[in-house]
Amino acid sequence: MLINVISWIEERLPVQSIKTFFIKKNVPRHRHSIWYYFGGMTLLFFVVQIVTGILLTFYYTPTPEKAHESVMYIVNEVPYGWLIRSLHAWSANLMIGAMFIHMFSAFLMVAYRKPRELLWVSGALLMFVVLGFGFTGYLLPWDTMAYFATLIGTEVPATMPVIGDWGVSLLKGSEEVGAETLTRMYSIHTVVLPLVSLLLVSFHLGLNQLYGASVPVGTETPRKPIPFFPNFLYRDLLSWTLGLGILIALATILPSGLGEKADPLASAPLGIKPEWYFLPLYQSLRMAPAEVFSLSGDFIVNLLVAIGCSVWLAIPFLDRKASAGRKSLPFMVLGIVLILYLITTILLAYVLP
Amino acid sequence: MRKENKQGRITRRGLLTGLLTGWATVSAIPVVSVLLRFLTPTASSAPAVESIELPDYGDIVKDSAKVVRFGKQPAIVIHTPAGQYKAFMARCTHLGCVVKYEGGEEVPRLHCNCHGSIFDLNGKNISGPAPRPLDPLRVNIKGESLVISTATRA
Amino acid sequence: MYYPRRFTQMLCLALIAASLSMPNQAATAQEEEKRDTTALDSTTAAATPAIVEAPAKIIDPELSERGLILFVVLVMLAGFGLLVGLKKREADQRAGLD
Numbered sequence: 001m002l003i004n005v006i007s008w009i010e011e012r013l014p015v016q017s018i019k020t021f022f023i024k025k026n027v028p029r030h031r032h033s034i035w036y037y038f039g040g041m042t043l044l045f046f047v048v049q050i051v052t053g054i055l056l057t058f059y060y061t062p063t064p065e066k067a068h069e070s071v072m073y074i075v076n077e078v079p080y081g082w083l084i085r086s087l088h089a090w091s092a093n094l095m096i097g098a099m100f101i102h103m104f105s106a107f108l109m110v111a112y113r114k115p116r117e118l119l120w121v122s123g124a125l126l127m128f129v130v131l132g133f134g135f136t137g138y139l140l141p142w143d144t145m146a147y148f149a150t151l152i153g154t155e156v157p158a159t160m161p162v163i164g165d166w167g168v169s170l171l172k173g174s175e176e177v178g179a180e181t182l183t184r185m186y187s188i189h190t191v192v193l194p195l196v197s198l199l200l201v202s203f204h205l206g207l208n209q210l211y212g213a214s215v216p217v218g219t220e221t222p223r224k225p226i227p228f229f230p231n232f233l234y235r236d237l238l239s240w241t242l243g244l245g246i247l248i249a250l251a252t253i254l255p256s257g258l259g260e261k262a263d264p265l266a267s268a269p270l271g272i273k274p275e276w277y278f279l280p281l282y283q284s285l286r287m288a289p290a291e292v293f294s295l296s297g298d299f300i301v302n303l304l305v306a307i308g309c310s311v312w313l314a315i316p317f318l319d320r321k322a323s324a325g326r327k328s329l330p331f332m333v334l335g336i337v338l339i340l341y342l343i344t345t346i347l348l349a350y351v352l353p
Numbered sequence: 354m355r356k357e358n359k360q361g362r363i364t365r366r367g368l369l370t371g372l373l374t375g376w377a378t379v380s381a382i383p384v385v386s387v388l389l390r391f392l393t394p395t396a397s398s399a400p401a402v403e404s405i406e407l408p409d410y411g412d413i414v415k416d417s418a419k420v421v422r423f424g425k426q427p428a429i430v431i432h433t434p435a436g437q438y439k440a441f442m443a444r445c446t447h448l449g450c451v452v453k454y455e456g457g458e459e460v461p462r463l464h465c466n467c468h469g470s471i472f473d474l475n476g477k478n479i480s481g482p483a484p485r486p487l488d489p490l491r492v493n494i495k496g497e498s499l500v501i502s503t504a505t506r507a
Numbered sequence: 508m509y510y511p512r513r514f515t516q517m518l519c520l521a522l523i524a525a526s527l528s529m530p531n532q533a534a535t536a537q538e539e540e541k542r543d544t545t546a547l548d549s550t551t552a553a554a555t556p557a558i559v560e561a562p563a564k565i566i567d568p569e570l571s572e573r574g575l576i577l578f579v580v581l582v583m584l585a586g587f588g589l590l591v592g593l594k595k596r597e598a599d600q601r602a603g604l605d
Contacts, residue, residue: 055388055391055392058392077395078391078395079387079390079391079393079395080387080390080391081391082568083387083568083576084391223605224603224604224605226602226604227602230594230598231595231598231599231602231604234591234592234594234595234598235595237591238588238591238592238595241584241587241588241591242588244580244584245580245581245584248576248577248580248581248584249577249581252573252574252576252577253573253577255567255568255573365597366597366601369590369593369594369597370594372590373587373590373591373594376583376586376587376590377587380583380586380587383579383583
């Protein structure tokens, strides 16, 4: 009976060619192989985000009157609600962490060179999508921190000429952070970004299956490569087991808290800081002088960030040496300086009052 | 894949596959049970409403009715052409739509717009798919208010 | 290598029994906690109007409940990791990886 069903399907689906497609893929072995695990790790936490996120939408209400109460209800009344919410919050942080490691390791191993340019571009776009997830999700609990962090975050485009005010109103949906902002953020967080990210992730993974992992320039691969299926998949499973262990430990030992319900008329509390992955932007805005050559410091920082993001997206097309299979010093230096800048600003934002 | 070798003994590979599948299945049980408990709505902690007071019942003119909130559910209070007050749970016993009072020229009755069930003013199902009468409520006049309470209450 | 089949079956049964009892313990711990809060509620319910304000602070989940969940999941993951590790070694030997 089961055999019949399987052969019926095999007659109508190109199962065999799909199988050979997956079995053909090999994972090279060399001294930098460890970095190959972080893409899969990012994927694991992405899946956790989808599952826990869908569960949370079953109880969450995206209105200023009910949002805080509904999160309170999830945390206090729903069986294991606190666990699902903590998993969602911690998995978000771990996903972004794994994504950054994956991205910078790909950069330093020059994995973006031909024929993997589109893998890099889709990955860089995914980074913006993931940061968008973080920003839009932060407001949803509607507590004081979330409210003021979003208030500040939505004001960031205001310094841009011409489109600035329009950009702010587009994010807020009204003049104030209120009901319209909350439904906008909710819609982006639960509909727009998930659809976009599913498309991008499928594209990213499909290309990865096609081309396999890239071997860094100048790295010797004396040993036999590992077949992806099943040998490397077992290794991925082991790393996912470890990742899930870390996630559950964080979620149970340090469950997510919830502040007081946001009061738009209250004055901003002391020490509002965004999530750690926005700290480089936050710290750069804080360190910028008020005015440089009659241009506002905020404007200059935003401009630099915009240029930086565009450059980052276009890296495979700018690094001419990479396509010829050679490492180029300026780009290595750029990558290392960027990593050091991000780490320094994050640390500074924590240390400085 | 063969799980047993020629002597009918389990191979190492077969055993490991079996153990892994078994362990994964067993591990899925607590995960699924957590998910099911998360999704199952918890019973409301608010006590069930047993009676409500209507101070403005004078607004319901003769030969008309008003739907009021009885706890979380709708109830219909009828001022009959004969001048009596009657009350029922307003949900049709067929599929739960709220019934409507129809008086005036015709014989006064309660009509469900969804599938055409008709109840008389005693709540009895006289036509349509409704399987049983409307749940009756007790009506008392207490001072200035009309008190509506569950019929079972003494 | 020879593994008695009976042993495998017994092990699987023991695992099922153990994991079935674990979520129930977590559930009873939570039920007890809930009973405590409802007992509080019923004494104040008479004085307060029908709409009860949400508590201003979140109630931390019981330490014992958190510990139990962490323990159960870590045991599950450890067992899973061990078996996947053995599968990996076996698959690597078959593929001739050193």
